[in-house]
Amino acid sequence: MNEYRLGSEYKLLLLFVCVLCLLVTGCNHKPQAKQQAPVVNAIKLTTSTIPIYKEYIGITQSIAAVGIRARVQGFLEKMNFVEGKAVKKNQLLYVIDQKPFQAQLDLEEGTLVKSIADRDYQKVEYERMKILVKKGDISQSNYDKVYAQFKAAEADVQIAQAQVENARINLGYCSMYAIFDGIISKKYVDVGNLVGGTENTLLANVVQLNPLYIEFSPSVSDFGDMLTYRANMPFKVIATLSHNQKLVFKGKTDLINNEADTPTSTILMRAIVQNPEQLLLPGIYINIQVELTNKAKALLIPSQAVLDIQGQQSVYIVNAKNQVESRNIVTAGQYQQQYIVSSGVAVNDVIITDGLQKIGPGEQVTVNLAATHHD
Numbered sequence: 001m002n003e004y005r006l007g008s009e010y011k012l013l014l015l016f017v018c019v020l021c022l023l024v025t026g027c028n029h030k031p032q033a034k035q036q037a038p039v040v041n042a043i044k045l046t047t048s049t050i051p052i053y054k055e056y057i058g059i060t061q062s063i064a065a066v067g068i069r070a071r072v073q074g075f076l077e078k079m080n081f082v083e084g085k086a087v088k089k090n091q092l093l094y095v096i097d098q099k100p101f102q103a104q105l106d107l108e109e110g111t112l113v114k115s116i117a118d119r120d121y122q123k124v125e126y127e128r129m130k131i132l133v134k135k136g137d138i139s140q141s142n143y144d145k146v147y148a149q150f151k152a153a154e155a156d157v158q159i160a161q162a163q164v165e166n167a168r169i170n171l172g173y174c175s176m177y178a179i180f181d182g183i184i185s186k187k188y189v190d191v192g193n194l195v196g197g198t199e200n201t202l203l204a205n206v207v208q209l210n211p212l213y214i215e216f217s218p219s220v221s222d223f224g225d226m227l228t229y230r231a232n233m234p235f236k237v238i239a240t241l242s243h244n245q246k247l248v249f250k251g252k253t254d255l256i257n258n259e260a261d262t263p264t265s266t267i268l269m270r271a272i273v274q275n276p277e278q279l280l281l282p283g284i285y286i287n288i289q290v291e292l293t294n295k296a297k298a299l300l301i302p303s304q305a306v307l308d309i310q311g312q313q314s315v316y317i318v319n320a321k322n323q324v325e326s327r328n329i330v331t332a333g334q335y336q337q338q339y340i341v342s343s344g345v346a347v348n349d350v351i352i353t354d355g356l357q358k359i360g361p362g363e364q365v366t367v368n369l370a371a372t373h374h375d
Helices: 002-028 099-135 140-172 220-228
Strands: 039-044 047-069 074-079 092-096 175-177 182-184 202-216 236-241 244-256 269-273 285-302 307-309 312-318 324-328 330-335 338-343 350-352 366-369
Touching: 047 182, 047 220, 092 202, 099 140, 202 244, 202 285, 220 285, 236 269
Parallel strands: 039 366
Antiparallel strands: 039 350, 047 202, 047 285, 074 092, 092 175, 182 202, 202 269, 236 244, 236 285, 244 269, 285 338, 307 312, 312 324, 312 350, 330 338
């Protein structure tokens, strides 16, 4: 009987513990809270005013280059420059020994004086004979002879004058000057050498560096885009070195060639830029940016808001129901780390700008609208 009583009490105790556990569990259970929509940062698109550029690789060219050549034969007597340095317009560069040419000039000037004296004498004779022939005191043949001698003397003066001028020119060729400000090359001939003659010896060359030309070749397609903005010609240009973006050279286009290059389907263009410190030299490849307009209307989307999957660009927009939609877009370059969008979105579309990997199409979101793009 005692064993039966103990078993009953054990069962009652066990039942009590179970009920107590159920009550505790029931008290601790709370209804699950409803999941909130994630907050996303976004912008509302508006139009912006931006410049439109085309970028190319160009090559620099001197606006003028002149070879300094010996035009008369003689011994090189003087060199008056430092190789590779700047020279000024009208600066004396080379001198050829002038003594033989000065002597020739003196000789020709003496011949001229003698021929002038002879002409003057023949003129007096001619005037006298002209009076006598009218009186009949001399024959016509004698008059004609004197007249011919007078004309020959006049011709001799003209010849002597030309020979003097030629001698003066040759003497002038002994001194060679820079015809513009520029940079002179290395010397090709040393002082003391015999130069000139039939080969017109090249002594050095001078290139003009300010301003400077830059040639580049847009595609025919790009040229078509340029024609859209032809009212802005000549276009402004900015040139920079690929290894030093801090050096900036400004100018404008000054030439569009009169025909396209058929094999490459390009058109040669040229810009002229200022190079006041003469830092650029001819023959350097350089980046050139051509500004077609600075007042183009465009839709801009931050680069971090654009997904690029196998070449297809897209963005996430938030529709009127606060749901995420994927929208394919077409871009037309970049401006200040933003994509220029040509199609796929429109003004007032709400574009999600970050956290794109944490959301997906169809998902409900809460929009945190940031500053919008505007003019």
